[in-house]
Amino acid sequence: MSEFDDINKRGLVLVGCGRMGGAMLKGWLARGLNPGAVTVIDPKLAPEWQSAGLRVNAPLPDNPAVLVLAVKPQMMADALGEVPVLTDTLVLSVAAGTTIATYEAAFPGATIVRVMPNTPAAIGQGISALIGNARATDADLDMAEALMGAVGRVVRLESEDQMDAVTGLSGSGPAYVFHMIEAMAQAGQAVGLSPELSLELARMTVAGAGALAVDADEDPAILRENVTSPGGTTAAGLMVLMNEEHGLRPLMKRTVAAATARGRELGRDLERGGK
Numbered sequence: 001m002s003e004f005d006d007i008n009k010r011g012l013v014l015v016g017c018g019r020m021g022g023a024m025l026k027g028w029l030a031r032g033l034n035p036g037a038v039t040v041i042d043p044k045l046a047p048e049w050q051s052a053g054l055r056v057n058a059p060l061p062d063n064p065a066v067l068v069l070a071v072k073p074q075m076m077a078d079a080l081g082e083v084p085v086l087t088d089t090l091v092l093s094v095a096a097g098t099t100i101a102t103y104e105a106a107f108p109g110a111t112i113v114r115v116m117p118n119t120p121a122a123i124g125q126g127i128s129a130l131i132g133n134a135r136a137t138d139a140d141l142d143m144a145e146a147l148m149g150a151v152g153r154v155v156r157l158e159s160e161d162q163m164d165a166v167t168g169l170s171g172s173g174p175a176y177v178f179h180m181i182e183a184m185a186q187a188g189q190a191v192g193l194s195p196e197l198s199l200e201l202a203r204m205t206v207a208g209a210g211a212l213a214v215d216a217d218e219d220p221a222i223l224r225e226n227v228t229s230p231g232g233t234t235a236a237g238l239m240v241l242m243n244e245e246h247g248l249r250p251l252m253k254r255t256v257a258a259a260t261a262r263g264r265e266l267g268r269d270l271e272r273g274g275k
């Protein structure tokens with residue numbers, strides 16, 4: 001028994017196989033999804049996927065287990081127009097902002113699960129938050145959780161209202177961390193290191209600290225204190241980074257708030273535009 005048994009039998013349709021759809025597909029294939037069970041609909045599919053044994057822009061199976069929608073929110077109306085009404089198929093969307101109500105208008109009576117994943121799903125290290133519509137049963141949510149659980153951790157939300165904040169934090173979050181690596185590497189260069197050495201040190205420091213933060217029993221504040229000798233180098237650095245007015249905390253607060261607000265705005269625009 002694997003989480004993919006039913007999907008391997010009935011099929012999975014992936015509409016949009018770009019950065020996020022591709023990251024999830026990579027993770028699912030690595031964990032036992034049969035490529036022949038996947039129908040990818042994407043007019044501009046990247047060449048790397050053309051010879052992966054997938055059914056590419058082929059007719060949809062009659063009764064697929066799951067329809068995964070992974071196009072940009074602004075392209076969703078077009079994409080929904082291309083998909084026939086599927087009665088017994090779990091509709092799973094990963095699009096930012098796009099609300100369950102938007103999908104219910106497009107697929108009346110369907111079971112919908114809205115998910116916010118992130119791109120570390122490609123290496124099985126994602127975090128996804130999900131919530132279903134009123135029709136979604138425990139079995140539907142279990143199936144969605146199994147699918148997303150194959151590419152990382154999963155949390156269930158209590159209310160769809162939380163989804164824009166989740167998007168602003170963990171959906172967009174990998175970009176913040178990649179920028180942190182860029183910024184640390186540039187700062188290393190500014191104090192005299194070569195670009196290659198600086199990037200290697202920054203990348204492995206973020207990777208190692210992230211892994212330790214997940215693995216350790218202590219919370220991040222304690223792990224930070226463990227690095228910080230009184231009167232030492234870290235204390236000097238943190239005096240700058242933890243400045244209450246100009247440091248990382250107020251900056252991150254504004255960053256996540258801006259991303260969250262943009263998610264809300266996208267949702268409002270799409271609901272106004274209908275399907």
Ligand SMILES: NC(=O)C1=CN([C@@H]2O[C@H](COP(=O)(O)OP(=O)(O)OC[C@H]3O[C@@H](n4cnc5c(N)ncnc54)[C@H](O)[C@@H]3O)[C@@H](O)[C@H]2O)C=CC1
Pocket residue numbers: 015016017018019020021022041042043044045070071072073075078079082094095096097116117118119171172
């Ligand atoms: N990139 C990320 O880190 C994350 C993205 N998302 C969500 O995933 C969705 C996709 O984002 P990305 O993968 O970043 O975008 P992307 O632009 O990399 O991929 C979108 C794909 O959809 C295809 N497409 C466009 N119109 C289509 C249509 N009518 N039918 C079928 N395919 C069509 C494009 O050719 C492209 O390959 C968005 O809704 C985004 O909000 C969610 C979490 C994280």
Ligand SMILES: O=C(O)[C@@H]1CCC=N1
Pocket residue numbers: 096167171172
């Ligand atoms: O930037 C975006 O809108 C998408 C949603 C979360 C990450 N990327």
